[in-house]
Amino acid sequence: QVQLVESGGGSVQAGGSLRLSCAASGRTFSSYAMGWFRQAPGKEREFVTVISWSGGSTYYADSVKGRFTISRDNAKNTVYLQMNSLKPEDTAVYYCAATRSGLGLGVRNYDYWGQGTQVTVSS
Numbered sequence: 001q002v003q004l005v006e007s008g009g010g011s012v013q014a015g016g017s018l019r020l021s022c023a024a025s026g027r028t029f030s031s032y033a034m035g036w037f038r039q040a041p042g043k044e045r046e047f048v049t050v051i052s053w054s055g056g057s058t059y060y061a062d063s064v065k066g067r068f069t070i071s072r073d074n075a076k077n078t079v080y081l082q083m084n085s086l087k088p089e090d091t092a093v094y095y096c097a098a099t100r101s102g103l104g105l106g107v108r109n110y111d112y113w114g115q116g117t118q119v120t121v122s123s
Contacts, residue, residue, distance in 0.1 A: 002026045002098050002112040009094060009117030012086055016121070020081040022096030022114055030054075030074040033099050035110060036081045038092035038119075045095070047105045051079065059103050064090075086121045093118050 008020040022034070035050040049060045049070040058070055067086075072079040079096060094117050097110035104110060 004096050004112055004114035006096050006114045006117040009119045011120040014087055014121055014123050016086050017084045018119060020094055020117060022079045024077045029077040033103055034072060034079040035097045036070060037095045037097060040092040045107055050103045052103060057103060088121045088123045091119060091121050
């Protein structure tokens, strides 16, 4: 069982930056790949990025490539999402999730989810 708690969301102007954190409970955190998803009002939850259990592999959605960076610290059971050059279209609730199914891109690949943190980007 893994419990995930996101933090770091907030309101920022376009072009600004935010850093999200996701703290995980449990001793098996390092065996999970960790992903970030987001969901805007009226839209489906969409993949943002994922990082392998070791941190050696990452993958990004085209919409955030070059602006967002995922990282993890297995000693602290935490995964991070650094978001730079934010745009109004990045506004959404951001969720972290854990999977043992490799670098999953789909919602169904993930076994555990956090409660989400709101990110609002104004123009």
